[in-house]
Amino acid sequence: MVDGRCMKCKTNREMKDAKEVVMKNKMKAMKGTCPKCGTKMFRIIGKA
Secondary structure (H helix, E strand, O other): OOEEEEOOOOEEEEOEEEEEEEOOOOEEEEEEEOOOOOOEEEEEEEEO
């Protein structure tokens, strides 16, 4: 699992249903949801 910061809970948590995506500028990122509140989470990983 990948951890990220939930902006609603203001804490670091592990993402639920995390998926790797490639942004327009060719950088890799992870998208998922907060397991506690269900808010979308996003974390930039680095170069593709």
